[in-house]
Structures are given as C-alpha cells and as structure tokens.
Amino acid sequence: MLGVWRLQLLREVQRRGSIRAAAEAVNITPSAISQQLAILEQEAGVELLEKSGRQVRLTEAALRLVRHTDAITGAIAAAEADVASLRNTVAGTLRVAAFPTAARAVMPPVMTALSRLHPDLRVTLRDLEADESLTALQMDEIDIAIVDDYGDGSRVPVQGLDVCEFMRDPIYLAATGPSAQGQATAGPPRPARLDEFSHAFWIMDTDNSHLSQVTRRACRAAGFEPHIRSSCRDFSVIIALVEAGRGVGVLPGLALLDRPVRADVRPIVPPLTRRISSVVRPERRHHPMVVSALAELERFGASYVPPLTVPAAPGE
Amino acid sequence: MLGVWRLQLLREVQRRGSIRAAAEAVNITPSAISQQLAILEQEAGVELLEKSGRQVRLTEAALRLVRHTDAITGAIAAAEADVASLRNTVAGTLRVAAFPTAARAVMPPVMTALSRLHPDLRVTLRDLEADESLTALQMDEIDIAIVDDYGDGSRVPVQGLDVCEFMRDPIYLAATGPSAQGQATAGPPRPARLDEFSHAFWIMDTDNSHLSQVTRRACRAAGFEPHIRSSCRDFSVIIALVEAGRGVGVLPGLALLDRPVRADVRPIVPPLTRRISSVVRPERRHHPMVVSALAELERFGASYVPPLTVPAAPGE
DNA sequence: GAGGGAGGTCAAGTTCAGCTTCCTCGCCGG
DNA sequence: CCGGCGAGGAAGCTGAACTTGACCTCCCTC
Numbered sequence: 001m002l003g004v005w006r007l008q009l010l011r012e013v014q015r016r017g018s019i020r021a022a023a024e025a026v027n028i029t030p031s032a033i034s035q036q037l038a039i040l041e042q043e044a045g046v047e048l049l050e051k052s053g054r055q056v057r058l059t060e061a062a063l064r065l066v067r068h069t070d071a072i073t074g075a076i077a078a079a080e081a082d083v084a085s086l087r088n089t090v091a092g093t094l095r096v097a098a099f100p101t102a103a104r105a106v107m108p109p110v111m112t113a114l115s116r117l118h119p120d121l122r123v124t125l126r127d128l129e130a131d132e133s134l135t136a137l138q139m140d141e142i143d144i145a146i147v148d149d150y151g152d153g154s155r156v157p158v159q160g161l162d163v164c165e166f167m168r169d170p171i172y173l174a175a176t177g178p179s180a181q182g183q184a185t186a187g188p189p190r191p192a193r194l195d196e197f198s199h200a201f202w203i204m205d206t207d208n209s210h211l212s213q214v215t216r217r218a219c220r221a222a223g224f225e226p227h228i229r230s231s232c233r234d235f236s237v238i239i240a241l242v243e244a245g246r247g248v249g250v251l252p253g254l255a256l257l258d259r260p261v262r263a264d265v266r267p268i269v270p271p272l273t274r275r276i277s278s279v280v281r282p283e284r285r286h287h288p289m290v291v292s293a294l295a296e297l298e299r300f301g302a303s304y305v306p307p308l309t310v311p312a313a314p315g316e
Numbered sequence: 317m318l319g320v321w322r323l324q325l326l327r328e329v330q331r332r333g334s335i336r337a338a339a340e341a342v343n344i345t346p347s348a349i350s351q352q353l354a355i356l357e358q359e360a361g362v363e364l365l366e367k368s369g370r371q372v373r374l375t376e377a378a379l380r381l382v383r384h385t386d387a388i389t390g391a392i393a394a395a396e397a398d399v400a401s402l403r404n405t406v407a408g409t410l411r412v413a414a415f416p417t418a419a420r421a422v423m424p425p426v427m428t429a430l431s432r433l434h435p436d437l438r439v440t441l442r443d444l445e446a447d448e449s450l451t452a453l454q455m456d457e458i459d460i461a462i463v464d465d466y467g468d469g470s471r472v473p474v475q476g477l478d479v480c481e482f483m484r485d486p487i488y489l490a491a492t493g494p495s496a497q498g499q500a501t502a503g504p505p506r507p508a509r510l511d512e513f514s515h516a517f518w519i520m521d522t523d524n525s526h527l528s529q530v531t532r533r534a535c536r537a538a539g540f541e542p543h544i545r546s547s548c549r550d551f552s553v554i555i556a557l558v559e560a561g562r563g564v565g566v567l568p569g570l571a572l573l574d575r576p577v578r579a580d581v582r583p584i585v586p587p588l589t590r591r592i593s594s595v596v597r598p599e600r601r602h603h604p605m606v607v608s609a610l611a612e613l614e615r616f617g618a619s620y621v622p623p624l625t626v627p628a629a630p631g632e
Numbered sequence: 633g634a635g636g637g638a639g640g641t642c643a644a645g646t647t648c649a650g651c652t653t654c655c656t657c658g659c660c661g662g
Numbered sequence: 663c664c665g666g667c668g669a670g671g672a673a674g675c676t677g678a679a680c681t682t683g684a685c686c687t688c689c690c691t692c
Contacts, residue, residue, distance in 0.1 A: 001396070002395055002396055004320050018639070019641095028681085029680070030639075030641085031641070031682085032681075035641085035642090039678095039679095045403055051688095055638095055640085071391045072391040076318055076388055078384065082384060083360045083362055084361065321650090334668075336667085336668060345653080347669085349669095350670050351650075365669095367658090372669070
C-alpha cells in the first residue's frame with residue numbers, strides 16, 4: 001500500500017520544483033526525501049523521477065500520483081473535519097492568511113472574539129497578498145485565506161475552493177492643502193470626483209497592486225492620467241505623505257480604522273469599492289474552527305461601518 | 317493528521333467486533349491495537365471506544381471515522397490501480413475467492429492462462445461461498461470474488477461493487493437404475509422433466525445451499541415435494557451416490573467437467589441455470605491485474621461448452 | 633577548461649514510532 | 663468464588679525514517 005507521507009513528499013517536490021525546496025518546506029533534509037521517493041518508486045513499481053540537468057523532473061506516472069494525493073489527503077481532511085464537528089468544544093490551531101490591511105484591521109478583533117468564544121482555539125495569522133494566500137491555501141499551509149478584489153476580473157481563478165464575500169470596503173480619496181475642499185464643513189464630507197484632482201500629484205500603492213491599477217483606470221475613465229509622485233507599499237506611509245501635503249492618495253476604508261487621519265478624506269464618485277472574501281478548501285468548509293471563524297468574519301463585515309459614508313441623495 | 321494505519325485498525329475493530337479479533341486479523345497483538353487507538357483518540361480529539369462488559373464498542377464518532385476510512389483507503393487503492401495501469405508488465409499478487417465448484421473447475425485453467433500471459437503475476441485462491449467472498453471483498457481481503465446465483469433474487473445486495481456476469485452454467489439431472497431413461501441412446505440425451513422423478517429418492521446439496529433450495533422450488537413447481545434422502549456438501553459425493561444408484565441428483569455443469577460420470581446425465585426442462593459473475597471493488601476495476609483476470613474469466617465463459625446441451629428443437 | 637557551487641544520492645549512524653512481552657484489572661460464567 | 667477472557671498499561675525491542683557526512687554530476691563562471 002502506497003505510503004501517504006511519501007505521496008505528500010512527492011507532491012511537495014512537484015509543487016516546489018525541486019527536492020531541495022521540498023525538503024526545506026517540510027523541514028527535513030533532501031536526503032530523506034530522496035530516500036522516501038526511492039521507496040515510493042518500489043511501492044508503485046514505476047519510475048517517478050528523471051534527471052533534468054542537475055534537477056529532477058516528475059514522470060507522467062508521478063504526476064498522476066500527485067493528483068491522487070490531493071484526493072487522498074482531501075479525504076483525510078474531510079474525516080478530520082467531520083470528527084471535529086462532533087466535538088462540543090472548538091479547539092485546535094486555525095491558520096489564517098490575510099492581505100495586509102485585513103491582517104491589521106480585521107483579524108485582531110476577530111481573533112479576540114474567537115479566543116473569547118473558544119478559549120482552546122489557537123489562531124495563527126500570516127499576512128500575504130491575495131494570490132500568495134491562495135497558493136498557500138492550495139498547498140495546505142493555511143486553512144482560511146482572506147482576499148480582496150476590486151471586481152475588475154483580476155481575481156485569481158480559484159477552482160475547487162469555496163469563496164464567500166463577507167464585506168465590502170469603500171475606497172476614499174485623501175487630500176490636504178489647496179486641493180482639499182470641504183474640509184472645514186462640519187457635516188458629512190462632499191463626495192469627491194476624481195477629475196477634481198487631475199492636476200494633483202498622486203501618491204499610490206505600489207504599481208503592481210490592484211488598488212493602484214484600479215485607481216489609474218478610474219482616473220483614465222475620468223479623463224486624465226494621474227501624475228504619480230510616490231509609490232509605497234504601506235498605507236500608513238501614504239497617509240503620512242498625504243498629511244504632509246505631498247499629494248493626494250486613495251485609501252481603503254479599513255486603512256482608516258487605525259487612527260484618525262489629519263487630512264480631508266472623502267468618498268469617491270462614482271463609488272470605488274473592493275470586495276473582501278474568505279476562501280477555504282471545501283473539505284474543511286464544515287470544520288468547526290472554520291465555521292466559527294467564518295461566522296466571526298461575517299459578523300465583523302455586517303457591523304463594519306466604513307469611516308465615512310456617502311450621504312444618501314435626498315429622495316433616494 | 318489522522319494516521320491511515322490507525323484508521324484501518326479502527327475499521328478492523330468495527331468489522332470484527334472486538335480488539336482481539338481485529339488483532340488476529342492483522343497479525344499483531346491486542347495491546348498494539350489498544351495503543352494505536354489511544355493515539356488515534358488523541359489525534360481525533362474524540363473518544364472512540366466505550367466499554368461494554370469486557371468488550372469494547374465503537375462510539376458514534378468512531379463509526380463516522382470508519383466510514384471515512386473506506387473513502388480514504390479507496391482513494392489510495394485508486395491511486396495504486398492508476399499507477400499500475402501505466403506499467404507495461406502486469407505483476408503483483410492477485411487475490412481471488414471463488415465458490416467451490418468454480419475454484420475447482422474455472423480457476424485452474426484461468427490461473428495457468430494468466431501465469432502464461434504474465435509470468436510475474438501471482439494469483440492466490442480461496443474457496444468461499446458467495447456471501448462469504450463478498451464480505452471478504454468488502455474487508456479488502458481479496459481483489460476478485462467469483463459468485464454464483466440462480467436468478468431467484470437470493471443474491472446478496474452488493475452495493476458499491478462492480479458485478480459482471482461472465483458465464484452461465486446449466487443444471488443437470490443425474491440418475492441411474494430403473495429411473496434412468498434414454499441412457500443407452502447414442503445421440504444427445506433426451507431432456508428430463510422433473511416430474512418424471514416425483515417418486516425417486518433425491519440426493520441434494522446441503523439444505524441451505526442455493527442449488528438445493530432452487531431445486532426444491534422447481535420440484536414443487538412441477539407438482540411434487542422431493543423425497544430427500546441425502547444431503548452432502550460436495551458434488552463429487554453426490555456423483556458417487558448417484559453412480560451407486562442411491563437416488564437422483566442435480567449437478568451444475570461445472571461439477572461434471574472433472575471426470576466422466578457413470579450415470580445418466582440429462583438437461584432439465586424447463587431449463588435450470590445459474591449465473592456466474594465476477595465482483596470487484598470499483599477502485600480496482602481498472603487495475604491491470606484485475607482487467608487481465610476478468611478478461612481471462614470472460615474468455616473461459618465464452619469458450620465454456622457445458623458437458624451436455626439441449627438439442628435445438630428442429631426449426632428453431 | 634578548470635574551479636566551484638548547486639542539486640541529488642549513497643552509506644553509516646541515530647532517533648523514535650510501533651510492536652511485543654509481561655503484567656494488571658475488570659467482568660463474566662461455571 | 664474462582665478461573666478465564668478481553669482490554670489496556672509499562673518496559674524493552676525492532677525497524678522505518680531521518681540526519682550526517684561523504685561523493686558525484688552538471689552547470690555556471692572566471
């Protein structure tokens with residue numbers, strides 16, 4: 001009978017591309033993997049590896065075994081989830097990955113709520129971009145991925161995974177100085193049209209981030225190409241730059257939860273929003289840890305009041 | 317992650333009903349099973365066994381795990397079958413169980429043909445009655461079960477197994493002495509009507525065998541209750557008794573393949589036939605060993621000429 | 633084209649999971 | 663009430679799986 005552990009090692013070699021990388025991933029020496037795969041070749045009666053330069057490449061038979069491995073470990077995970085759902089107490093270690101803003105603004109309250117509900121539940125958090133967390137999910141390194149997308153079709157196709165949107169996060173425009181208007185009014189701020197800032201300097205997220213791409217597209221739709229002055233990965237840096245009057249920037253609502261921003265922050269018209277979703281493997285969908293966490297995320301999303309809201313037009 | 321071996325041990329305990337029986341089945345000590353199940357309880361975080369007198373009983377959670385175990389081992393078996401189908405040479409050990417007559421008349425030629433085709437293939441044979449071999453199949457003790465049924469609905473319901481009828485075996489009536497008629501003619505023997513033997517003594521298979529039940533039902537349909545004189549499990553004993561003139565008996569065609577019978581052997585009208593089928597687990601259905609064996613059984617069935625045939629009516 | 637580093641594998645030593653042995657305990661039946 | 667049967671715990675043993683420290687090959691670089 002084929003050893004499950006050996007199959008998992010083979011799968012890891014396939015995913016990481018080399019024995020060395022797989023060995024590092026599972027924290028053993030390359031030699032151990034080499035030996036285990038030699039045994040697996042005996043068990044299967046088939047060649048699994050062929051040399052390709054100084055690397056190894058998986059044979060056709062090995063690729064088939066990898067596909068079967070997913071089914072096997074999936075069945076085991078389903079068994080674990082099923083038996084865990086019989087326990088009255090939710091316990092264990094739940095591994096979550098969230099994109100940076102959610103890791104900072106969403107997960108802390110969710111984690112405290114979870115640990116209050118289930119004292120024996122441990123939650124570990126990694127901050128990964130959406131695509132990174134999805135591959136981590138497929139590699140079974142995490143249980144829940146929290147991802148964002150801007151509804152522009154840029155979302156990674158996630159076949160075989162359960163996706164659930166649990167909140168929407170509006171995007172705001174932040175500005176100070178001469179280009180800031182409506183700052184002094186006490187009432188709700190006047191929504192901003194992007195073309196008001198066609199001549200401003202823009203402080204953007206990094207170029208390859210979804211938000212900056214969406215923003216640029218929106219600016220073009222508003223009839224201008226934004227003058228990008230700075231690109232920085234961290235929203236708190238953007239906030240600081242905007243506060244210092246170095247330009248205007250767009251910020252998702254979650255980035256504003258941390259601290260008050262000494263700038264003019266206004267909704268954008270037409271509204272710009274991102275969707276925030278949880279992604280889980282289907283075999284773990286009903287694991288009590290996962291169920292609790294998703295419920296808590298849902299609760300967070302439902303009670304989430306974006307820092308600023310567009311006032312409803314009268315008569316609407 | 318739940319250990320597959322531990323899950324298999326749990327399943328064995330569920331099937332055999334006790335730790336001791338399971339231990340004997342897998343050839344380890346009861347203590348080892350006890351230890352492994354204790355570890356499995358830790359892994360699952362659930363109680364699996366509860367004492368019931370001096371035995372143990374599985375909890376609800378344990379029963380669920382057993383159901384999952386079937387899925388898991390099925391997935392592993394499917395992987396093995398898939399990778400084995402990539403090998404050009406058929407090798408390994410094929411475990412077959414057949415009901416006694418088939419074990420004597422069908423399997424020997426099939427096994428020699430298989431070993432001629434695939435020198436590296438080992439075939440082991442057990443003789444089990446149909447229902448026994450089906451449970452053995454479900455316990456994964458054998459790869460192929462060869463079963464017979466008389467089309468009277470007595471076949472055990474085999475859910476989740478692949479059944480394939482590969483031959484039919486007619487039932488004959490054997491008689492000597494005054495009740496034997498048509499013995500001397502050189503041509504094909506005249507078919508026998510059962511009611512010709514309503515006053516004869518009958519030598520039957522054991523009472524609980526399918527054949528004797530079907531025969532008794534057929535006799536009643538012919539308008540009489542057979543006088544059963546002897547019941548013996550082995551067809552060769554029945555043949556010997558019939559040859560000694562102790563009565564008449566019914567014999568399946570396969571039982572006549574071994575040796576010539578010094579008696580009057582004639583087909584029965586209306587014809588009595590049994591179906592002979594192979595049964596395999598679906599995940600092994602396409603394993604090359606299984607495919608070869610089923611093909612060889614099919615070939616045997618196609619070339620099987622029952623010892624005596626009913627002459628076709630003229631014009632038919 | 634020689635040197636060196638990276639990736640893989642082999643042989644020997646080490647560690648620990650899983651087994652056996654031996655024992656105890658609790659339950660049932662004679 | 664006692665003998666036996668089934669379950670399970672403690673201690674020791676075996677082998678599978680891993681590490682260590684070689685070596686080998688291929689490629690890249692100088």
